[in-house]
Amino acid sequence: MTNKSLRQVKSILTISDAFVILMLLIISFTPLAIFHYSYAQSADDTVVAYISIDGEIVDEFILSDTTPHELKTYYPAGNQYNIIEVDETRIRVKEDNSPDQIAVKTGWISRPGETSICLPHRLMIEIRGEANTDTPTDINAY
Structure with missing residues (x-):
């Protein structure tokens, strides 16, 4: 990426946008964690x-x-x-x-x-x- 295109991305992406993207990523992996936890098997x-x-x-x-x-x-x-x-x-x-x-x-x-x-x-x-x-x-x- 050139310096000019990096500045364009920074001007478009705000802190709230980054927060929303992060939250969406966390939410998307939640079903996987729930499935893994519900089928976790103990030694007994x-x-x-x-x-x-x-x-x-x-x-x-x-x-x-x-x-x-x-x-x-x-x-x-x-x-x-x-x-x-x-x-x-x-x-x-x-x-x-x-x-x-x-x-x-x-x-x-x-x-x-x-x-x-x-x-x-x-x-x-x-x-x-x-x-x-x-x-x-x-x-x-x-």
């Missing part, structure tokens, strides 16, 4: 994946380092099928016979708030973080 939270068909929960998996690898097939209706793969802290739709394969292309999900949806089969995987209130902090409590 349990991550659970819920499988629902037609809005009804049919299965759930606790996702942790000790969860065994598992493949499970669901038959929502007729000749429709979905193969769900659970691997420790993550889950995915490994295979289905829907035309667009959107749930398969979604891939692995593992964080609370993430979903994988197969619309033609009305199957949804939703991950939620749940507070683990019944776990004692003392090992000898059992």
Whole structure:
């Protein structure tokens, strides 16, 4: 920028304009901060994946380092099928016979708030973080 163009910008931009721009920037990032805070997971939270068909929960998996690898097939209706793969802290739709394969292309999900949806089969995987209130902090409590 030349010295002349810098003076032109200074003459157009006032302190109140700069304040408004700053406030708009702060407001634009507020939803991101709220979303991050609402899905923040503490160390005591349990991550659970819920499988629902037609809005009804049919299965759930606790996702942790000790969860065994598992493949499970669901038959929502007729000749429709979905193969769900659970691997420790993550889950995915490994295979289905829907035309667009959107749930398969979604891939692995593992964080609370993430979903994988197969619309033609009305199957949804939703991950939620749940507070683990019944776990004692003392090992000898059992």
